Amino acid sequence: MVITPQKLTEWKRQKRPIVALTAWDYITAQLLDAAGVDLILVGDSMAVMLGYQNTLPITLEAMLHHAQAVCRGVERSLVVVDLPFLTYQESIQQAMHSAGRVFKETGAQAVKLEGAYPQMLETISRLVQAGIPVMGHVGLTPQSIHQLGLRQQGQTPEQAEQILEQALALEHAGVFAVVLEHIPAELGLNITNKLSIPTIGIGAGVDCDGQVLVTSDLLGLSQRQPPFAKVYTNLRAQITQAVQDFCVEVRNREFPSK
Ligand code: KIV
Numbered sequence: 001m002v003i004t005p006q007k008l009t010e011w012k013r014q015k016r017p018i019v020a021l022t023a024w025d026y027i028t029a030q031l032l033d034a035a036g037v038d039l040i041l042v043g044d045s046m047a048v049m050l051g052y053q054n055t056l057p058i059t060l061e062a063m064l065h066h067a068q069a070v071c072r073g074v075e076r077s078l079v080v081v082d083l084p085f086l087t088y089q090e091s092i093q094q095a096m097h098s099a100g101r102v103f104k105e106t107g108a109q110a111v112k113l114e115g116a117y118p119q120m121l122e123t124i125s126r127l128v129q130a131g132i133p134v135m136g137h138v139g140l141t142p143q144s145i146h147q148l149g150l151r152q153q154g155q156t157p158e159q160a161e162q163i164l165e166q167a168l169a170l171e172h173a174g175v176f177a178v179v180l181e182h183i184p185a186e187l188g189l190n191i192t193n194k195l196s197i198p199t200i201g202i203g204a205g206v207d208c209d210g211q212v213l214v215t216s217d218l219l220g221l222s223q224r225q226p227p228f229a230k231v232y233t234n235l236r237a238q239i240t241q242a243v244q245d246f247c248v249e250v251r252n253r254e255f256p257s258k
Pocket of ligand 1: 022041042043044045046082179181202212214
């Protein structure tokens, strides 16, 4: 089965939780797909893998390059690609051009954009009319790091109301799902109840229709994880040990064996 945006909506109705993770390369994508992940996000959080402090320096060319690799490894999951900072905010034409490149050059099935202000809603609506499935993203939006920082959003009733309104406006504009990042759990629940499209939470409580994590956080590869991430295994320690074992064996002339 190939997972479609429509399938995610069906699963919301059936209350079947949606599993999403990020991938930036072929091997990881292949592993996630075979392990049963529903949605693979080629997130601009790839910045961490490339050694940047935040997502802003990521280019469209870099996203295309990595999205191509991810798509080569996926048979079943829905692949969504983040449009990077300032590759869609300037104008509808710019967004159409960037999303068009993702579709023509990678084989991904959807793009994700951050924000829900009036011009972005118009942009999303035009992309959807052109046949491009779009995923929204509200709450903490990392491309606005210099305005929002990395703190939890929606803590006051006014902010919570604003994020709810943004999510509703995104649904109205035609997104097929919306990422809710780093907001109080009650707000995640409230938005999830009010939308008919799926919510995919990251630090937004257990009641969202699905959950996404950055895979390098889940695997314990990242040097620092956000407070809401759960580390399921410590690959940093395992890799270090394996590499140290190799160093010892080479220096002792134990590898390769006869
Ligand atoms: O870039 C990314 O990995 C994301 C997730 C945090 C949802 O947008």
